[in-house]
Amino acid sequence: MNEPHLHAEDTPDAENALFEARLAAGEKIEPKDWMPERYRQQLIRMMSQHAHSEIVGMLPEGNWITRAPNFRRKKALLAKVQDEAGHGLYLYSATETLGISREELIDQLLSGKAKYSSIFNYPTLTWADIGVIGWFVDGAAIVNQTMLAKASYGPYSRAMVRICKEESFHKKQGFEIIAILCRGTEGQRRMAQDAVDRWWWPTLMMFGPPDEASANSEELMRWKVKTRSNDELRQHFVNMTVAQAHSLGLTVPDPDLEYDEATGDWRFGELDWDEFWEVIKGRGPCNRERMEARRRAHEKGAWVREAAAAYAAKRAAESASVTAG
Amino acid sequence: MSSQDHSDTQWPLWEVFVQPRTGAAHEHAGSVHAPDGELALQNARDVYARRGHAVSLWVVPSDQIVASSPSDQGPFFDPAQDKVYRHPSFYRVDRNFE
Numbered sequence: 001m002n003e004p005h006l007h008a009e010d011t012p013d014a015e016n017a018l019f020e021a022r023l024a025a026g027e028k029i030e031p032k033d034w035m036p037e038r039y040r041q042q043l044i045r046m047m048s049q050h051a052h053s054e055i056v057g058m059l060p061e062g063n064w065i066t067r068a069p070n071f072r073r074k075k076a077l078l079a080k081v082q083d084e085a086g087h088g089l090y091l092y093s094a095t096e097t098l099g100i101s102r103e104e105l106i107d108q109l110l111s112g113k114a115k116y117s118s119i120f121n122y123p124t125l126t127w128a129d130i131g132v133i134g135w136f137v138d139g140a141a142i143v144n145q146t147m148l149a150k151a152s153y154g155p156y157s158r159a160m161v162r163i164c165k166e167e168s169f170h171k172k173q174g175f176e177i178i179a180i181l182c183r184g185t186e187g188q189r190r191m192a193q194d195a196v197d198r199w200w201w202p203t204l205m206m207f208g209p210p211d212e213a214s215a216n217s218e219e220l221m222r223w224k225v226k227t228r229s230n231d232e233l234r235q236h237f238v239n240m241t242v243a244q245a246h247s248l249g250l251t252v253p254d255p256d257l258e259y260d261e262a263t264g265d266w267r268f269g270e271l272d273w274d275e276f277w278e279v280i281k282g283r284g285p286c287n288r289e290r291m292e293a294r295r296r297a298h299e300k301g302a303w304v305r306e307a308a309a310a311y312a313a314k315r316a317a318e319s320a321s322v323t324a325g
Numbered sequence: 326m327s328s329q330d331h332s333d334t335q336w337p338l339w340e341v342f343v344q345p346r347t348g349a350a351h352e353h354a355g356s357v358h359a360p361d362g363e364l365a366l367q368n369a370r371d372v373y374a375r376r377g378h379a380v381s382l383w384v385v386p387s388d389q390i391v392a393s394s395p396s397d398q399g400p401f402f403d404p405a406q407d408k409v410y411r412h413p414s415f416y417r418v419d420r421n422f423e
Contacts, residue, residue, distance in 0.1 A: 312360030
């Protein structure tokens with residue numbers, strides 16, 4: 001269904017020129033439209049990474065559901081983690097329109113072939129981490145996804161619009177957790193500051209490598225999948241979040257942080273890119289644990305998939321025999 | 326432990342259409358995998374209607390949808406292109422006429 005459709009008289013060059021013209025005119029590309037094979041492959045890579053990130057992202061937060069400090073917090077956290085599952089499913093569904101099957105996508109995650117966001121390989125040590133994840137990690141995701149809601153591939157763009165509408169609750173519930181800790185005891189305030197200190201730099205790494213080292217950015221921007229560079233998005237996030245941290249009396253763990261009057265930007269220090277690449281390559285604090293948890297969940301869920309398939313087959317046989325009788 | 330379980334199935338694909346409120350049209354929202362229509366509806370509810378913004382859902386086996394082809398877009402829709410008289414703006418009437 002999603003194979004490129006070529007007329008005998010059309011050369012790939014002509015198709016490609018038409019494709020580029022459509023992008024230049026701001027048109028969206030839909031699943032059955034002709035697209036360069038490289039565009040298709042880049043989207044499959046990027047969208048499936050995004051889907052896997054939503055799914056693996058459930059693990060660090062799921063860790064605190066049973067230990068949420070009260071029922072209101074527990075309900076909110078359950079709903080948030082459930083949303084992440086939903087977001088993963090929107091994105092798998094959108095990725096499948098490019099002609100890859102769900103089985104392949106899941107297999108790429110479980111075999112370690114596909115990547116997911118480096119941020120989910122860090123541990124959630126205290127309750128304040130749940131607050132900071134909502135505030136920082138979902139905040140950074142919103143910055144990225146607001147841009148991607150304008151992506152040139154229709155199904156990706158539509159999934160992003162849907163996700164953005166739901167993410168703002170995630171960010172607010174996280175900020176609320178931290179704001180309340182900051183108004184609490186000295187110990188609670190210290191716990192909030194400690195979480196900020198641990199999550200700040202890994203969150204800035206979520207935007208990906210610096211522009212000069214980003215292998216895919218230029219191509220993705222030319223194709224209007226992305227409209228802003230990694231560094232631009234990172235700067236936007238820093239400007240927004242530093243002000244929010246200061247409003248709570250929290251500090252950001254960066255001795256080089258400095259307000260630039262001329263540009264209105266918060267200048268920040270160098271990120272530890274060695275750490276970033278280590279985590280990407282599978283040597284972060286929790287990479288192994290995350291993948292083991294996903295594989296275990298997949299295997300333990302096998303009986304559900306089998307039972308549902310058996311039930312569907314039985315129902316189909318029954319209705320066939322009723323029709324025949 | 327192997328992730329290469331070839332007996333694994335993710336079930337057939339269903340397209341999901343959501344009606345956000347009575348009187349509105351059902352709009353395509355995305356897709357779900359399910360072994361049958363009943364579970365497709367339940368999965369669609371859990372994935373596309375988590376916030377009560379839905380009063381009705383349709384699920385349709387994806388392979389049952391017949392769609393026009395992008396490459397035929399020009400000729401297929403051409404008959405409608407030169408019929409400006411189907412639009413009210415084609416007609417010149419007194420400004421006060423409603």
